Amino acid sequence: MSALLETSELVKTFGAGDTATRVLRGLNLRLSTGEMAALLGPSGSGKSTLLTILGTLMKPTSGRYQMLGHDLIAADDRELTVFRNRHIGFVFQFHNLLPDFTALENVIFPTAVREGRETATARARGRDLLVRMGLADRIDFPTANLSGGQKQRVAVARALMNSPELVLADEPTGNLDRASALQVMELIGQINRDEGTTFLISTHDEKIAAACQRQIVVADGLVTG
Numbered sequence: 001m002s003a004l005l006e007t008s009e010l011v012k013t014f015g016a017g018d019t020a021t022r023v024l025r026g027l028n029l030r031l032s033t034g035e036m037a038a039l040l041g042p043s044g045s046g047k048s049t050l051l052t053i054l055g056t057l058m059k060p061t062s063g064r065y066q067m068l069g070h071d072l073i074a075a076d077d078r079e080l081t082v083f084r085n086r087h088i089g090f091v092f093q094f095h096n097l098l099p100d101f102t103a104l105e106n107v108i109f110p111t112a113v114r115e116g117r118e119t120a121t122a123r124a125r126g127r128d129l130l131v132r133m134g135l136a137d138r139i140d141f142p143t144a145n146l147s148g149g150q151k152q153r154v155a156v157a158r159a160l161m162n163s164p165e166l167v168l169a170d171e172p173t174g175n176l177d178r179a180s181a182l183q184v185m186e187l188i189g190q191i192n193r194d195e196g197t198t199f200l201i202s203t204h205d206e207k208i209a210a211a212c213q214r215q216i217v218v219a220d221g222l223v224t225g
């Protein structure tokens with residue numbers, strides 16, 4: 001499989017002097033197109049830091065990072081925003097849905113804001129994704145009225161709206177019960193198989209990790225397994 005992204009010798013240090021914390025210590029990672037990988041490691045090992053850097057939301061202190069042939073270290077903020085909007089989707093533990101907006105409005109909202117209008121194509125894509133997330137009968141419900149698992153499935157649909165090559169998920173099932181968590185993972189797996197979307201999913205849960213084809217372990221700021 002071809003490489004979707006590759007990091008080399010990523011270092012991230014927070015702070016300076018005596019209080020400096022070196023979180024990533026020369027981390028090397030390669031993700032192939034179409035992989036569904038779990039990111040495991042003890043609390044504080046640097047998983048969220050790594051996801052934030054891979055999502056181009058923060059630059060490393062040093063090291064190299066390439067995705068789809070782009071040098072994302074050399075890119076400026078404007079180029080990174082364009083790149084991120086086009087190629088990367090995000091799912092977080094706390095989904096940040098707008099509670100008074102319907103499921104469909106939440107899914108298409110970021111795209112509508114970016115494009116300055118809401119198109120029929122976007123609505124159709126949003127509906128299709130919600131149906132695939134098992135939410136056909138919840139499309140026009142305000143998200144305040146949905147269960148935790150349903151909300152997280154809306155968040156996954158929102159992340160997929162622009163057909164990104166990569167979806168980064170930071171403990172997406174962290175506040176769900178086991179059955180809802182496994183259902184979200186099953187639906188992510190279907191999207192991975194159907195659309196070839198690459199997923200990197202941080203989790204503390206071995207069962208969630210086992211639902212992925214690959215397990216990447218981070219410890220002390222390095223990939224150790």
Ligand SMILES: Nc1ncnc2c1ncn2[C@@H]1O[C@H](COP(=O)(O)OP(=O)(O)OP(=O)(O)O)[C@@H](O)[C@H]1O
Pocket residue numbers: 014015021023041042043044045046047048049050
């Ligand atoms: N902005 C920051 N400033 C200073 N230190 C930070 C900052 N962000 C993260 N850290 C530190 O970096 C280390 C790694 O944090 P990170 O959130 O990446 O770990 P994690 O593996 O995702 O942990 P968890 O599994 O508990 O979510 C921690 O010691 C944290 O305190």
